[in-house]
Amino acid sequence: GSPLGMTQQVLADRIEWLSDEHEVEIPLDKDKADILVTVSSIEMMKYPDSIVAMAKIFNHAGENWTISTKGYEATNFGVLSGKSDVAKIMIERLTSAAEAVGARTLVIPECGHAYGAMRWSGANILGRELPFEVIHITEYLAKAKREGKLRTKPMAGSMTYHDPCQVSRRGGATQAARDILDGFATDFREMKPTGNYNWCCGGGGGVQAMASAADLRHEVFKIKIAQVEETGADNLVSACANCRLTMDESRKSLGWDHEIQSLVEVIADHLEA
Incomplete structure (x- = not known):
């Protein structure tokens, strides 16, 4: 059920640790919630600060939200591998968990593949309409900003944004990240090409x-390096843990010193008190 072996107990233990370590409330298994937040095992095991960042943002916005041990893994390897029976099981888990708490919204984390699997394939795989809205975390951030729930301090320094293929080109949520960065990034610089035509991370x-x-990933990433360096931006931000993991591994192999930052983490670091 989880590509990195994130069992229910591992999830609960990691959330308890993160909550204590960072002194942030991360609700788990609430009886009722308006928003069900899903996670990816890459984030939980490789980039746990992104889970903390999501919690800070939802708490800052005053949302009634929860993570559920009944349905938490957003990554759907059934869809990725073409195994329709596994894909349906993963969709059913998330759907049942959302219905159990009465969620009106299910939020997909910084995982491009998970977004497409649930947002665009979920109802078709399940065979019925989903009784809740499915949105990517960037779409939630953009919506919260529009509604005045998300209040941030501007981020100094120049920034460019890597569009995850599955979120932007395939998923259609290209504008959401830019709506967030507008007015937040004081010096935002688009790559060329950008948006729906942005170059893949390599993975x-x-x-x-x-x-x-x-070797193929590293060669592909050399093109991304050139695109980033052409912007002259100090900060490279994205909203997909798979992209982040791929680029982190390639940059270390190639000796490139740019850190790939999570958009959610960057926003959480600049929340107004």
């Missing part, structure tokens, strides 16, 4: 999970 289509494709 798309399951390539990130293939050890034998490491």
